[in-house]
Amino acid sequence: MTTTPPPLHGPEFEADPHPAYRWLRENEPVHRVDLPGGAWAWVVTRYGDAREVLADPEMLKDPLAGEETWFKAGLGLPYDHRDSLRRSMVNVDSPDHARLRRVAGAAFTPRRVRALEESAERVTARLLDALVASSDPDLVRDLAYPLPIAIICDVLGVPETDRSEFHRQAAVIDSSSYEEIEAIAATTDWFDSYLGSLVDARLAEPTDDLLNDLVQAHRAGDLTRDEVTSTAFLLLVAGHETTVALIGNMLLTLLRHPDLWERVRDDRSLLGPAIEESLRLESPLQNATWRFPARPTTVGGVRLEAGEPVLVSLLAAGRDPERYEDPDTFDLERGSSHLSFGHGAHFCVGAQLARMEARVAVGAVLDRLSGPRLRVPESELRWWPSMIMHGLFALPVTFDPGR
Numbered sequence: 001m002t003t004t005p006p007p008l009h010g011p012e013f014e015a016d017p018h019p020a021y022r023w024l025r026e027n028e029p030v031h032r033v034d035l036p037g038g039a040w041a042w043v044v045t046r047y048g049d050a051r052e053v054l055a056d057p058e059m060l061k062d063p064l065a066g067e068e069t070w071f072k073a074g075l076g077l078p079y080d081h082r083d084s085l086r087r088s089m090v091n092v093d094s095p096d097h098a099r100l101r102r103v104a105g106a107a108f109t110p111r112r113v114r115a116l117e118e119s120a121e122r123v124t125a126r127l128l129d130a131l132v133a134s135s136d137p138d139l140v141r142d143l144a145y146p147l148p149i150a151i152i153c154d155v156l157g158v159p160e161t162d163r164s165e166f167h168r169q170a171a172v173i174d175s176s177s178y179e180e181i182e183a184i185a186a187t188t189d190w191f192d193s194y195l196g197s198l199v200d201a202r203l204a205e206p207t208d209d210l211l212n213d214l215v216q217a218h219r220a221g222d223l224t225r226d227e228v229t230s231t232a233f234l235l236l237v238a239g240h241e242t243t244v245a246l247i248g249n250m251l252l253t254l255l256r257h258p259d260l261w262e263r264v265r266d267d268r269s270l271l272g273p274a275i276e277e278s279l280r281l282e283s284p285l286q287n288a289t290w291r292f293p294a295r296p297t298t299v300g301g302v303r304l305e306a307g308e309p310v311l312v313s314l315l316a317a318g319r320d321p322e323r324y325e326d327p328d329t330f331d332l333e334r335g336s337s338h339l340s341f342g343h344g345a346h347f348c349v350g351a352q353l354a355r356m357e358a359r360v361a362v363g364a365v366l367d368r369l370s371g372p373r374l375r376v377p378e379s380e381l382r383w384w385p386s387m388i389m390h391g392l393f394a395l396p397v398t399f400d401p402g403r
């Protein structure tokens with residue numbers, strides 16, 4: 001056994017982060033990791049500690065609570081410093097948090113989610129028609145990536161004519177690294193002004209979408225204008241890559257285990273449990289978003305000072321043997337919960353929407369593709385180079401014709 005902590009970055013880590021997290025869980029469950037720009041953070045890897053930190057109201061989410069080295073390293077993205085895009089529920093604490101969350105959460109009504117499901121079915125059918133006709137079908141590029149962005153456009157009420165530009169700009173946010181400051185700044189300007197124009201349109205004439213609900217809450221004095229645009233932007237950022245990773249990671253797991261593929265294809269009551277087990281085993285978010293202790297505290301026996309940045313590893317917690325028996329095995333009968341949508345006050349607002357999209361997308365793939373297999377060796381699959389996300393750039397497949 002190695003005595004030094006393994007790196008939490010680089011191609012080897014990205015291709016298979018689980019051994020590194022296993023080492024940390026066993027040897028340094030609350031681990032200090034160096035980050036770009038001279039910053040560092042605590043990484044919490046055991047399920048029990050992770051759950052405790054996520055539920056702790058004294059673990060603040062407001063980036064202004066973070067100590068100076070973290071703040072100066074610019075690890076919050078550039079748009080985190082712009083009031084019109086950063087005043088959202090994920091960056092604030094009580095009591096503002098409850099107010100912001102109530103308005104956005106109330107907008108995901110059952111009627112809206114039903115309408116979104118019909119839309120997801122239509123979009124998925126169209127994407128799969130193109131995928132089966134393609135000479136180089138790719139389940140991430142052709143399905144997992146475009147579906148969630150189409151649904152976010154429905155949620156926000158982005159007009160059809162603006163959608164290709166909206167997709168193009170969202171792709172810059174998804175694919176840019178911290179170093180690509182100029183590209184991110186340009187796309188941030190674009191979203192700032194575009195979301196502002198959607199707000200103006202709804203102030204002039206109400207529509208039937210979530211953005212309209214936010215604008216009406218602004219009219220009623222419950223939200224500021226910055227909070228409206230920031231919430232719209234958060235829904236884009238929080239609801240896109242996460243869902244891409246859920247669908248992509250789950251399809252990869254099913255491709256690795258043809259017996260599982262057949263079981264779920266033949267018994268659709270297993271699709272829900274398969275989604276939950278995939279969330280646990282290959283959490284789309286490696287780490288939850290940043291937290292900062294309001295005052296000195298102890299986590300897993302380690303003392304943390306006020307303002308020191310904390311990352312909770314959802315990926316590591318999902319495989320903690322203290323919590324899950326035989327944690328590396330995909331078990332459809334497991335029936336246990338996970339932390340992959342978070343826990344406590346900041347639990348994911350879009351969890352039901354994400355589950356619905358995964359059900360529709362993976363269900364349709366099971367219906368349409370027979371005898372699917374990877375078109376490249378698994379070692380050639382490329383994972384996003386990120387400490388926050390855990391997802392695939394591409395998932396090239398082949399399958400038997402004519403189903």
Ligand code: HEM
Binds near residue numbers: 101288289341
């Ligand atoms: C598989 C897909 C998804 C995963 C794995 C996921 C995961 C998470 C997690 C772990 C958190 C908590 C972050 C923390 O406490 O630091 C969170 C929060 C959030 N998620 Fe999701 N999410 C997904 C999809 C979505 C979708 C589709 C939407 C909306 C369109 C969404 C909107 C949000 C929002 C607004 C928050 C902030 C909640 C708050 O701060 O109170 N998410 N999500």
